[in-house]
Amino acid sequence: MEMIVEFWSSHSESIIGIGYNALLCLIILFASTIVAKGVRRSIRKAKDRFEKLDATLVPILCATATYVIYIIGGVFILDIFGVNTASIIALLGAAGIAVGLALKDTLSNIAAGIMLLFLRPFRTGDFVEIGSVMGSVKEINLFTTILETFDGLYIASPNSVIWGSSIKNYTRNGKRRMDIVIGIAYSDSIDAGLDVLKKIAREEPRFLNDPAPETMVVSMAESCVNLQLRGWAAIDDYWPTYWDLNKRVKEEIEKAGLTIPFPQRSVHVVTGPGTIDVAEAGA
Structure with missing residues (x-):
């Protein structure tokens, strides 16, 4: 007991400081979660208020806003603990280059998803044919596009594959x-x-x-x-x-008295020298 009292008396300020910082971190995480949910809710409501906001954009905007909010919250947490965020950002930039090279296919899906959203060759609900796949567009997210086929199959196709293929949109022109x-x-x-x-x-x-x-x-x-x-x-x-x-x-x-004929073929059968039988048969 005396050891605990002695430890507290000599380290109380540090313990209180750490506890205060930890409490601030929890508050920031909680606030980030609340703000992210609020932003996602606002984006979904904005889709109903603004006709120009395509439903296809909603999943991408929600995901992007969530990542941005949590990144900002993480920077605040690092700053609370006295971490030099400038050096960390530089380190993350260098690490990002290495990760980008390793995940080039994944990043190409993200870039293709952004191009699909900006150029809008299709929207949520459109019936499209992409390569050998046909289906209704259910969702476009950061990495994949979700389709549902005629017979109810779920298809998740990478955005980079879709961007590199010819897209036939059966719905866009309205007729x-x-x-x-x-x-x-x-x-x-x-x-x-x-x-x-x-x-x-x-x-x-x-x-x-x-x-x-x-x-x-x-x-x-x-x-x-x-x-x-x-x-x-x-x-x-x-x-x-x-x-x-x-x-x-x-x-x-x-x-009207018109005839829908069956296909007809004339078959010539040679049965012997100088003898030919002709028969007609339906194909």
Whole structure:
């Protein structure tokens, strides 16, 4: 007991100072956490108030703001303990170069993520095709872009891979053209087939007036004449309209008395000298 009293009497000022500094550190950490949460909350609310703030930016801004706040808090903590922050910053700069060389792939993902946010080839909710991957954009963070495919698969693709690939955005323009192709027999009237397609186009309310729907003969195939109906629809109406029209075009073509032929092939069989049998068969 006497040793404790003696130790306290000789080191009380140092102990109180250390305790005071430790308490300040805890307060700074607590304050940094509160401020970081408040900033993240403010950024999310700002997205709802400002239409120009893309939802894609929110995760990046939240993460960046959190890192900055904690770094500032760390500098204050080091300053409390009398650490020369200027020399530490210089040391961190040198270490940062070494770490940057070691983590060049990771840093390239960050740089690619920033470029994606500034140039905005896609936004959260857009349906895109990147390389061999297709899906809806769920999130862009510092390192990866999160996609969800048609069948509900979760895909996390590095930002550098996305930035280095061709990006096909099916949502950005707000509309999309569909091409409905139907074949009729060579003995059928082409004008009659085109009239059927024009009637369908006039009666389809989901088609846009600008650009206007078109009908045309697109090719002379082996067994049929291919007619095409082209029409534009809003993104939300594209697939329901496309599926409905494929069904309706077939039904209307047959109702008009036109034929949708099967592919035909003529087979010549040589059975003996000077003898040739000819048979026709569906492909």
